[in-house]
Amino acid sequence: MNRIRLLSEQVANQIAAGEVVERPASVVKELVENSLDADAKKITIEIGAGGRSLIRVTDDGTGMSRDDALLCLERHATSKIQRAEDLASIVTLGFRGEAVPSIASVSRFILTTRERESTSPEGTQIIINGGTIAEVKAAGSAPGTSIEVRQLFYNLPARRKFLRTEETEAAHIQHYLTLAALAFPEVAFTFVKDGRNVWQLPAVKSERVISSRIGALRERLRALLGDEKLLPVNFSASLDEDNSVSEETDIFETASPEKPSASEISNLKSQIRIWGLIGSPGVSRATRESQFVFVNRRPVENRGINYALIEGYHNSLMKGRYPVCCLFLEIDPAAVDVNIHPAKREVKFHREFEIRKFTAQAVREALLAFHSESSTESKRWGERPREPIRLPAACDSRANLRKHRAMNEHLVAGHAMTRSRVPSCARKNPADAARSGRRC
Numbered sequence: 001m002n003r004i005r006l007l008s009e010q011v012a013n014q015i016a017a018g019e020v021v022e023r024p025a026s027v028v029k030e031l032v033e034n035s036l037d038a039d040a041k042k043i044t045i046e047i048g049a050g051g052r053s054l055i056r057v058t059d060d061g062t063g064m065s066r067d068d069a070l071l072c073l074e075r076h077a078t079s080k081i082q083r084a085e086d087l088a089s090i091v092t093l094g095f096r097g098e099a100v101p102s103i104a105s106v107s108r109f110i111l112t113t114r115e116r117e118s119t120s121p122e123g124t125q126i127i128i129n130g131g132t133i134a135e136v137k138a139a140g141s142a143p144g145t146s147i148e149v150r151q152l153f154y155n156l157p158a159r160r161k162f163l164r165t166e167e168t169e170a171a172h173i174q175h176y177l178t179l180a181a182l183a184f185p186e187v188a189f190t191f192v193k194d195g196r197n198v199w200q201l202p203a204v205k206s207e208r209v210i211s212s213r214i215g216a217l218r219e220r221l222r223a224l225l226g227d228e229k230l231l232p233v234n235f236s237a238s239l240d241e242d243n244s245v246s247e248e249t250d251i252f253e254t255a256s257p258e259k260p261s262a263s264e265i266s267n268l269k270s271q272i273r274i275w276g277l278i279g280s281p282g283v284s285r286a287t288r289e290s291q292f293v294f295v296n297r298r299p300v301e302n303r304g305i306n307y308a309l310i311e312g313y314h315n316s317l318m319k320g321r322y323p324v325c326c327l328f329l330e331i332d333p334a335a336v337d338v339n340i341h342p343a344k345r346e347v348k349f350h351r352e353f354e355i356r357k358f359t360a361q362a363v364r365e366a367l368l369a370f371h372s373e374s375s376t377e378s379k380r381w382g383e384r385p386r387e388p389i390r391l392p393a394a395c396d397s398r399a400n401l402r403k404h405r406a407m408n409e410h411l412v413a414g415h416a417m418t419r420s421r422v423p424s425c426a427r428k429n430p431a432d433a434a435r436s437g438r439r440c
């Protein structure tokens with residue numbers, strides 16, 4: 001008797017959902033990535049109860065025909081790649097054709113879409129419950145796509161149990177949205193949480209030249225994180241040692257209407273551009289919370305780049321502190337593998353060592369430019385040039401740093417003790433205190 005059986009499409013989708021949909025933030029990520037890949041200029045994200053009860057993502061992108069809307073619910077149905085070779089040079093955020101069916105199989109799901117190009121005011125609406133299509137109908141809608149996900153994991157109680165509090169889940173969603181909004185300043189984002197407007201970020205215009213894109217990024221960063229002292233980074237190099245790069249425009253872009261042509265790509269194959277904004281010396285954090293790194297506009301975590309940042313800052317960053325930065329690495333999509341992580345959070349560079357070396361160099365050069373600029377400024381005003389911020393030699397090892405901190409704390413505590421030994425009346429009126437000794 002045969003023991004091996006093919007799983008039904010629905011069970012296979014639920015298994016895939018286990019990889020793609022870890023929590024509400026993964027649903028938001030997949031849906032927003034689809035909107036960005038569909039060339040949306042405006043994306044609205046609404047969530048309820050940390051995404052447990054509602055996630056709705058609405059865009060003004062290309063939209064889908066009725067046939068495509070039905071097809072996108074099938075596993076491995078994608079408009080983004082066709083052949084295995086395409087996997088080697090992915091320029092879109094999605095490519096596996098798994099997210100939509102996976103999300104639909106673990107929620108109550110409504111897809112409403114209308115093609116942007118279509119002249120008919122009618123679109124398509126598909127209602128799916130736990131992966132089963134309940135209704136397909138024509139529906140009036142604005143051009144673009146709206147996907148509503150209610151009661152996530154309602155049919156997988158084990159998964160639902162693992163969700164954290166509403167606040168924690170909402171914080172994960174907001175973190176991802178921050179990354180998306182930083183990577184795409186030219187897209188307007190609205191974020192509504194439990195009926196309250198959290199952000200309304202207008203689209204920031206920018207040209208393709210890097211200086212203009214840095215300006216747009218600065219504006220978006222200011223809107224999201226407030227004012228910080230940030231330095232521009234604009235570095236490019238050739239991965240083949242002997243050529244240097246002088247192009248001012250971006251090298252590779254994803255999800256952009258103006259993607260580089262095939263000939264542009266082959267010309268720029270071995271180049272890397274690193275651009276963005278980094279905190280000036282003294283601007284740092286105790287965690288990596290404000291360290292945003294993107295590879296071809298995809299937010300990534302990469303240990304090599306983390307080290308490179310610390311390396312680049314060298315003495316300008318205290319041990320145990322992390323940089324504030326928003327850095328974009330642009331390289332040939334064929335030089336990076338984005339297919340190594342189920343949620344595509346991690347990437348693998350084919351030339352890891354050079355990427356790390358150039359990232360450190362890009363940071364170093366931006367800091368050097370800042371120091372030489374500030375020393376010219378101070379010379380002009382007759383001041384002593386500003387030294388790079390360095391820790392005292394005694395703080396160079398972790399043990400010494402702890403000692404240094406303990407000493408500081410001791411001094412602060414001492415100061416507090418001195419204050420508390422002075423009678424309160426003396427603090428108010430020293431003359432009274434002198435007259436009556438310590439008694440008030």
Ligand SMILES: Nc1ncnc2c1ncn2[C@@H]1O[C@H](COP(=O)(O)OP(=O)(O)O)[C@@H](O)[C@H]1O
Nearest residue numbers: 034038072078079094095096097098099100145
């Ligand atoms: N918001 C959207 N706008 C237009 N098309 C979309 C949207 N969301 C999904 N699609 C279509 O559905 C397909 C399947 O989406 P998905 O399952 O996320 O896979 P992938 O993004 O990997 O292709 C996409 O390739 C795209 O053609």
Ligand SMILES: [Mg+2]
Nearest residue numbers: 030034094099
């Ligand atoms: Mg997708």
